[in-house]
Amino acid sequence: MEFIKMKGITKSFGPVQVLNKVDFALEKGEIHALMGENGAGKSTLMKILTGIYQKDEGAIEVKGNLVxxxxxxxAELSGITVIHQELNIIPYLTVAENMFLGKELTHGKTGLIKTREMKRKTRDYLERLGVGLDPDQEAGSLSVGQQQMIEIARAVATNSEVLIMDEPTAALTDREIEVLFEVMNKLREQGVGIVYISHRMEEIFTMCDRIxxxxxxxxxxxxxxxxxxxEEIVKMMVGRELGERFPPRIAKPGEERIRVENFTAANAFYDISFSVKSGEILGVAGLMGAGRTEIMEAIFGKRSIKSGRIFLDGKEVKIKRPxxxxxxxxxxxxEDRKDEGLVLSLSVRENLVLTNLQRFSNRGITADKKEADYVKAMIEKLKIKTSGGEQAVKSLSGGNQQKVVIGKWLGIDPQILILDEPTRGVDVGAKKEIYTIMNQLTEKGVAIIMVSSELPEILGMSDRIMVIHEGKLTGMLNREEADQEKIMQAATGGKTHEKI
Structure with missing residues (x-):
């Protein structure tokens, strides 16, 4: 029996269409995987189902009734509950208090809480799932997996007939994943339908009925x-053509510019080693949460490491801070342009010179003419569409804001440039301009490391591709031999045929 049926769901945000006539159905007592690359529309579809977003077109049925x-x-009152990746647990409250948060049991109109009964019911619901937790224990002292069990028990307590799980194993240990799967199997036996959103292919083939x-x-x-x-699922996920979106790239790599050896950071990444030559673009692929950004932060001194070494032009360097x-x-x-890349309250000019103030000042006094000439030249070079250097950077389009971020770093004449999701939130025209800038930089000998979740971008711009899965290096592919399937296989924990 179909508990949920979504037919022809269409949704746009402004001029951007994010869902186009999507169909999805969930049967009672099944675990149904919802898969796709980052940005495919999975979360948007579930937000429409649960009333967070409103659809533009289409129909939704729950138990045969249009809703x-x-x-x-x-949605929750109709039996549909979401277990979010970021858990809604209050750490300083007990397990029982979290369990009944906003739904406290009270003595009539007195408002006095039935503490003993809440504890008893909490224990009963957790035991029904095969989970032994103390109702009096403070939730903040529990592991992520144990906190997740509180959320699931809370859903069971409200008689939820559908659970939507968004990347539920992302922060769990192997043992916690085993416990979660045991709980999911019990829920399936009880007739609960589960929508399972995950990038982990092995879990999907272990736990799910349909995909x-x-x-x-x-x-x-x-x-x-x-x-x-x-293999068939990978083909379904990545079946796109690159088209003419990327400028021609002729790589002429020189000597090794940077080498990273045995980089390890607790709970982030493990034993990562790679190198990049001058004039080369190394693409870094992997799924959300794989550890790509964390590796880049460690290279830049934003994240401490447990072990590892960095060599620049053959000489070891110590990088403890940015x-x-x-x-x-x-x-x-x-990747976080608005919070970390720019100071939105400042002008285009002020942002462009932010990393290079010493170049335009003498004992703290700014050389206005020198600075103005530099800003003008950078605006022209990067084709930043702005009324001038004094325009507020927050009023620019996403693509032009990204060009200001790039311009800010070009001011230090970098030998190595790390680009984390360089075209996120950028329109197609501005993307190609950013790709052209990257090509120009490599022609001057700059080594570029580009993290991207867009496979066409990785394939279209990289000379070599490093793939990260759950904090480990699972593939290193040359441009000529790389394709979307090989990258996706390595990114989801499968084996590539290439030597790492």
């Missing part, structure tokens, strides 16, 4: 897990 939830609370794949906001298809395989990295000629264009 259009206006809030997550309304629906989204690509670029469209339904690619739904398969019975027993009737498909790893200042050391900048001094060594390393620039870092962060």
């Amino acid at each position: 259009n939830f206006k809030s997550a609370k309304e 629906t794949v989204l690509r670029d906001g469209q339904s690619v298809g739904t398969k019975q897990i027993k009737e498909t395989n790893f 200042y050391d990295a900048i001094k060594a000629g390393i620039g870092f264009i962060t």
Whole structure:
């Protein structure tokens, strides 16, 4: 029996269409995987189901009745609960207090809480799932996996018939994953339907009954897990052509510019080693949470490491903080443009000179003419669409803001430039301009490390591709031999045929 049926769901945010006539159905007592690359539309579809977003077109049925939830609370009252990746647990409250948060049991109208009964029911619900936790224990002292069990028990307590799990194993240990799977199997036996959103292919083939794949906001298809395989799902996820979106790239790598050896940081990444030559672009691929950004932060001195060494032009360097990295000629264009890349309250000019103030000042006095000439030249070089250097950077488009971030780092004349999601939130035209800037930098001998979640971008711009899965290096591919399937296999824990 189909508990949920979504038909022809379409959704746009302004001019950008994020879902186009998507179909999805969930049966009672099944675990249904929802897969797709980052940005495929999985989360948007579930937010429409649970009333966080409103659909533009299409129909939603729950138990055969047309619905259009206006809030997550309304969806929950109809038996649909979301277990978010960021858990909604109050750390300083007890297990029982979290369990009944906002739904406390009270003595009539007195408002006095039935503490003993809440503890008893908490224990009962947890035991029903096979989980032994003390109702009096403070939630903040528990592991992420144990906190997750509180959320699941809370859903069971409200008689939820559907659970939506978004990357539920991302922060769990192997043992906690085993416990989660045991709980999921019990829920399935009790007739609860589970939507399982995950990038981990091995988990999907272990736990799920069916799989629906989204690509670029469209339904690619739904398969019975027993009737498909790893390779077919990968093809469904990545079946796109590169097109003419990337400028021609002729790589002429020189000598080794940077080498990273045995980089390890607790709970982030393990034993990572690679090198990049001058004039080369190393693409870094992997799924969300794989540890790519954390590796880049460690190189730049933003994150401490447990072990590892960095060599620049063959000489070992010690980078303990970003200042050391900048001094060594390393620039870092962060994925978080608005919070870390720019100071939104400042002008284009002020942002462009932020990393290079000493160049335009003498004993603290700014050389206005020198600074103005530099800013003008940078605006022209990067084709930043602005009324001038004094325009507020927050009023620029996403693509032009990103060019200001790039310009800020070009001012230090970097020898190594780390680009983390360089074209996120950028329109197609501005993307190509950023790619052209990258090519120009490598022609001058700059070594570029580019982290990207977009496989076409990785394939279109990289000379070599390093793949990270759960903090480990699982693939190193040359441009000529790389394709989307090999990258996706390595990114989801499968084996590539290439030597690492």
